[in-house]
Amino acid sequence: MSPINPWLGIFIVLTLLGALIGALAWFQKTKQPHPELVRKLLHIGMGLVTLSFPWLFSSAWPVFVLAALAVIGLLGVKFIKTDSISKVVHGVARESLGEIYFPISIAIIFALSHGNLILYIIPVLILTLADAVAALIGVRYGTIKYTTSDGVKSTEGSIAFFTMALLATLIPLLLFTEVGRTETLLIALIIATLVMYIEALAWKGLDNLFIPLGGFLLLKVYMSMGVPELTLRLVVILALFVLSLLYRKRTTLNDSATMAAVLAGYLVWAAGGWTWFVPPLLMFISYHVLSPKTEENSERIHDAQAVIALTLPGMFWLFIAQDQGITELYYPYTVSFAAQLGMIGLARLHHQFPDMNRIVLWTRCTVQAGVIILIPWMLIVGLSFSSIAYASVGVSLVAVAVVGFYYMQPEIADCPTNNERFWRQGGVGFVVSLLAGGLVLLV
Numbered sequence: 001m002s003p004i005n006p007w008l009g010i011f012i013v014l015t016l017l018g019a020l021i022g023a024l025a026w027f028q029k030t031k032q033p034h035p036e037l038v039r040k041l042l043h044i045g046m047g048l049v050t051l052s053f054p055w056l057f058s059s060a061w062p063v064f065v066l067a068a069l070a071v072i073g074l075l076g077v078k079f080i081k082t083d084s085i086s087k088v089v090h091g092v093a094r095e096s097l098g099e100i101y102f103p104i105s106i107a108i109i110f111a112l113s114h115g116n117l118i119l120y121i122i123p124v125l126i127l128t129l130a131d132a133v134a135a136l137i138g139v140r141y142g143t144i145k146y147t148t149s150d151g152v153k154s155t156e157g158s159i160a161f162f163t164m165a166l167l168a169t170l171i172p173l174l175l176f177t178e179v180g181r182t183e184t185l186l187i188a189l190i191i192a193t194l195v196m197y198i199e200a201l202a203w204k205g206l207d208n209l210f211i212p213l214g215g216f217l218l219l220k221v222y223m224s225m226g227v228p229e230l231t232l233r234l235v236v237i238l239a240l241f242v243l244s245l246l247y248r249k250r251t252t253l254n255d256s257a258t259m260a261a262v263l264a265g266y267l268v269w270a271a272g273g274w275t276w277f278v279p280p281l282l283m284f285i286s287y288h289v290l291s292p293k294t295e296e297n298s299e300r301i302h303d304a305q306a307v308i309a310l311t312l313p314g315m316f317w318l319f320i321a322q323d324q325g326i327t328e329l330y331y332p333y334t335v336s337f338a339a340q341l342g343m344i345g346l347a348r349l350h351h352q353f354p355d356m357n358r359i360v361l362w363t364r365c366t367v368q369a370g371v372i373i374l375i376p377w378m379l380i381v382g383l384s385f386s387s388i389a390y391a392s393v394g395v396s397l398v399a400v401a402v403v404g405f406y407y408m409q410p411e412i413a414d415c416p417t418n419n420e421r422f423w424r425q426g427g428v429g430f431v432v433s434l435l436a437g438g439l440v441l442l443v
Helices: 006-031 035-050 061-080 083-090 098-113 117-141 155-176 181-201 207-222 227-250 255-272 274-289 304-324 327-352 358-381 385-408 419-442
Strands: 145-148 151-154
Touching (some): 006 061, 035 117, 061 098, 098 117, 098 207, 117 155, 117 181, 151 155, 155 207, 181 255, 274 304, 304 419, 327 358, 327 385, 358 385, 385 419
């Protein structure tokens, strides 16, 4: 049973939040601080209030009621624009729904934690403290900049985020769990590193959703692991980070996109092992060699959304394969990356050689992608009549993706680099992989 009536708990929380917003509105009006400071003070205050939820509520429904009321109230402030309150919530001049995602993520984490204080408190602490401190340090001291989907962030801010996320994980694990000290340190290092990547690549306030959910899932998995497993995972993260640093100047991915690629690579390896890691790695290191290098196609212009859009189809098959134990889904997973590589080559080559015969263009892109991605797949699963037949069908599916994308993408000859293009390309790759998945499951 809850220590107090849930409706009384809801009233207490709403009163505290109302007082917090009122106090910050007064502070904003009288002291004229930097808008980011006021916004992050609201962020910290809301987070500290939500830390009381496990002691106020024994079930999830009051938290979802509070989340719904918060979302409605914040949307009202956003669109009605009540002057003093609006400056507290939306004082920073950038498009973001972070304040909307915040209560939603809190409610989801509370429900998923099922009363486990550590699984609730650590993700909320990371969201509350690390995100706010990173923003404030970045605004005040940030000098070493890197590009993201949301514009520019600072290395100093990311280091501050890492430090606070490390402490927010390390201290509760040391004080309130039986996890060994070495395991605790390794868990804190891994989680701090990965959520730092998440914060760096998120856009339009999605970090307020991704950070706590990512922290929760990572914590739930790693708390049951021993020192050897945790050490291996930390080494892999660091190796991928070093690889990205060495390779970053040779890609067209900006800094947040490179971080997204590292994060995606780690998740693939952690969930599926090295064999599942091969197709996205081959796509990542080979796409830029599919067409002659020029100054124009060497600019680092692609952001995290491009990486996410192109890897999501593969992630879908990896999740299903691991959840259902269907190893044969490695085939549609691989076909999805081969299709993406073929479409990347199509856009780049068609832009550089607009007079190339389209049949030659389609064939070249299809064959290149098939050789780079599907031949290694055959070597991994084993050379046989069956694998050769599946690879041949895979090449045909890559051709379908290439030709389909050629006609579906507006102004394909201009090699568009907007996110609409990459989500469209990701969708084409997903449809083609569905055909490959249907072949595996039906035959």
